[in-house]
Structures are given as C-alpha cells and as structure tokens.
Amino acid sequence: MSKSNNRRGFIKKLSLSTAALSVGASIVSKGKSISYLKRSNGLGAADEIRLALIGAGGMGTEDTNTALKHEGIKLVAVCDLYEGRRKIAQGKWGPGLFLTDDHNEILKRKDVDAVIIGTPDHWHKQISIDALNAGKHVYCEKPMVHSVNEGMDLINAWRKSGKVYQVGSQGLSSLGNEKAKQLLAEGAIGTINYAEGFWARHSPTGAWQYAIPADASEKTVNWKRYVSNTTKREFDKMRFFRWRNYQDYGTGMSGDLFVHLFSSLHFITNSIGPNQVSAMGGLRYWKDGREVPDVMLGTFQYPDSKQHPGFNLSLRCNFVDGTSGTTYLRIVGSEGSMDVKWEEVVLKRNTRQSSDDPFMNAKASDNSAYSDRAKMLPPGEISFKAEDTWKGAHYDHFANWFNAIRTGGTVFEDPVFGFRAAAPALLCNDSYNANKFINWDPVNMKVTS
Numbered sequence: 362m363s364k365s366n367n368r369r370g371f372i373k374k375l376s377l378s379t380a381a382l383s384v385g386a387s388i389v390s391k392g393k394s395i396s397y398l399k400r401s402n403g404l405g406a407a408d409e410i411r412l413a414l415i416g417a418g419g420m421g422t423e424d425t426n427t428a429l430k431h432e433g434i435k436l437v438a439v440c441d442l443y444e445g446r447r448k449i450a451q452g453k454w455g456p457g458l459f460l461t462d463d464h465n466e467i468l469k470r471k472d473v474d475a476v477i478i479g480t481p482d483h484w485h486k487q488i489s490i491d492a493l494n495a496g497k498h499v500y501c502e503k504p505m506v507h508s509v510n511e512g513m514d515l516i517n518a519w520r521k522s523g524k525v526y527q528v529g530s531q532g533l534s535s536l537g538n539e540k541a542k543q544l545l546a547e548g549a550i551g552t553i554n555y556a557e558g559f560w561a562r563h564s565p566t567g568a569w570q571y572a573i574p575a576d577a578s579e580k581t582v583n584w585k586r587y588v589s590n591t592t593k594r595e596f597d598k599m600r601f602f603r604w605r606n607y608q609d610y611g612t613g614m615s616g617d618l619f620v621h622l623f624s625s626l627h628f629i630t631n632s633i634g635p636n637q638v639s640a641m642g643g644l645r646y647w648k649d650g651r652e653v654p655d656v657m658l659g660t661f662q663y664p665d666s667k668q669h670p671g672f673n674l675s676l677r678c679n680f681v682d683g684t685s686g687t688t689y690l691r692i693v694g695s696e697g698s699m700d701v702k703w704e705e706v707v708l709k710r711n712t713r714q715s716s717d718d719p720f721m722n723a724k725a726s727d728n729s730a731y732s733d734r735a736k737m738l739p740p741g742e743i744s745f746k747a748e749d750t751w752k753g754a755h756y757d758h759f760a761n762w763f764n765a766i767r768t769g770g771t772v773f774e775d776p777v778f779g780f781r782a783a784a785p786a787l788l789c790n791d792s793y794n795a796n797k798f799i800n801w802d803p804v805n806m807k808v809t810s
Contacts, residue, residue: 421479528779550694634803
C-alpha cells in the first residue's frame, strides 16, 4: 500500500470515529482525544530461569528487582567488585546466594542459565563475550559497548553462541514506542523529515554524583580488577563509585541517554542509523573534576533508505536544567508530529486540512446547498496513554527476554540493533573530542573516511 493510501486511511479513521484508533475508553474534549493503550501479550510461568547478576550497583539492582517480579525466575549468584554491595545483595535476596568479585566464577556455574550485566560501560563487551562463550543468555545494560571498535567482536560472539542477548534500553518494549511505530506506518504524520529528542537531569548534589560508602578502600574494592582493562591508576574512590564522570569507564551523556533516544527512533522508523554525526557541548556547571560534558548537542544525517526517506535528527542533553524532568522524542512529518514517551504518545496534526470523511463529502456532492458547508475535521491533537494497570516498559523488556529464552525465540533489541543504536551515541563523544564530523556506514556498521 502506498504512503498516500496509508495516510488517507488514517484520516478516514479519525474522521469517522476517534474510537476506531483506540483500545479502551476514549475521551474527546476541545479538539483533544485521549485513548488508553492495552497490552494483550501476557506471559505465564514456564521452566525456571536461574539468573545471576554481574554488577550490583543502582541499575543492576533495579534490573534484578524487575526480573524477579516475573514468575519462574530465581536469583542464584551475584558478582560485584565492592564487598558492601555483595553483603547488601545477600541481605536483600537471601543467604543462599553465591557471592564473588570475579565474573568468571559466575560463568563456570552450571546452575546459572542467564546473566544480567549492570557493570560500568568499560566492562560490557568483555563480560558479554565471556558469558556468551560460557553458554549463558545475556541481558546487558546500554550502551552494549564502550567504543565503536568493540561492536563487531560482540556481535560475532553472539551469532556464534546461539544464545538470547537483550540490550537494556527498556523503551524498546514500551507501549508508547509501539503505538508510535503503528501511527507512523499508518501515515499519521505524513512523510518523516525531521526528529528531535531532549533529555534533562538536574540534582542539587550534581548529576552522576552517586553516594560513596564510608568504608570505600582497597580493602573493600577490587580496584586492580576494575582497571585491569583500561588505564592503570592508583585507587580512586571517585572513579569507582562515580564512574560515569570519567571517560575510561563511562560513555558520557550520549552513551547514558542519547542511546535511549536512538533506540526508540530506530524502532519506530525501522531505521538502521545515520551516516553522519556531529556534536558540540561543554562543561557549563558541574566543574567537579569530571571529564565529560554536562551539556551536549548532537546532529545527525539519516540518508534515504528502503526503510524511510532521508531526515535529520537533533538531540540535546542538559544536566544543568533547572526545570529538571523534560524528556521527549519528537518525530515530525509533512502532515503532523508525534511526541513519544514510553507511556504516552501525543499526535498533533494540521487541522486546516480538508476532511476525508466519505459521508460528509457525499452530502456535499449530492446537494449544491452543502457545497460551501463547513466540514467535520478530526481532532488536532490526540493523546494515547497507557492504562494504569500497565506494569511498565522495564517489566515488559524482561518479559520479552525471558519469553525468548523459554521458546527459543528472538528479541528486537539484539546486539545488531543495540550496536546500531549505540554507535551514533558513542560517535558523539568522538566528534566532540576531535571537533569534527564523523561519517558512519550504518549498513556495515563501521566508521568511514
């Protein structure tokens, strides 16, 4: 079906009944409509999946808490380089846990089916490859690698392993992204030509300034292992507990947050990525010893492809935002736009267009008295919102991973998708540091001259 036919079909649906687009109740008031979204793919318990956590910090703990909300999941082991986190894990999840500061000890265990990797970014590649080679399924936090030159090694290890690998950009399993993907395919905003995303964070104590335990020392932290795959330094508790502030371990604002926006955009548009990347930014406020910007702007060129026409993307991230909380992805087309969040999609259309309502058009042609009569137009703004009963994107992301493990199926955010989302985010750092445009081949997934 052509895009024009898709668009006419979408307008017809709006004209005849806004309820035709909704699942559940619909409320129309003052040109606005709210439709509530449902998910119908509930998963039941099957064979027990025995899980291990590698990296028990904030996100690793949150991942594990979410995973354990699913039936048939058992946590059997935890690895962390800080002794205090291992003790907390034992108190939280039970005295029977196997505890270690060496992830290889986890991977040797026959009672571990799958692992969650929640370590700092510089360990994602190696632990992922080790886990796949050991025959474990993997859920790895985003970005899946620390630099673009690590991507293909991990992809090749995954392809060889036959295991299920899910990257942890949980927005990929959100109702909002799924609805936006449907609306774009139906021609709701016409032809895409531009997209933009924004993510703001602000904290009185400073972004990424995670708490440092009072007992932090070389006696409680396996520092030598922490820096064994990067620059060797003397013990520095700031670099261990506030790792996102430093280039050796983290991937900056773009690796932490832009990657979410890339993941959502690529899912919605079926894109494989941009072919040109540029970034600017700076340390504007948090001059606390960190090495990465607290404000970053990225611009990206998406070429014509079989998936979509060419368009431009602009991304912004601000850790000095006094409003603290503005986050969105906006996709703009020739006839409207969508503001996409994980739990909501706001569709805005040009209400000056003529109606495609076949009934009203027929009335006008039947009787000349109706030729100049005003038409019924669809609402200019429609808000699709998740029902209150939805358990969230994070829960569904794990549901999809567990289901793929149990059924021998696949996940959408596999290492190929994950790398194509991570690469342009990581290239923002390279562009910023080198002060130049970077050309990227999204098909073959490599930097070009």
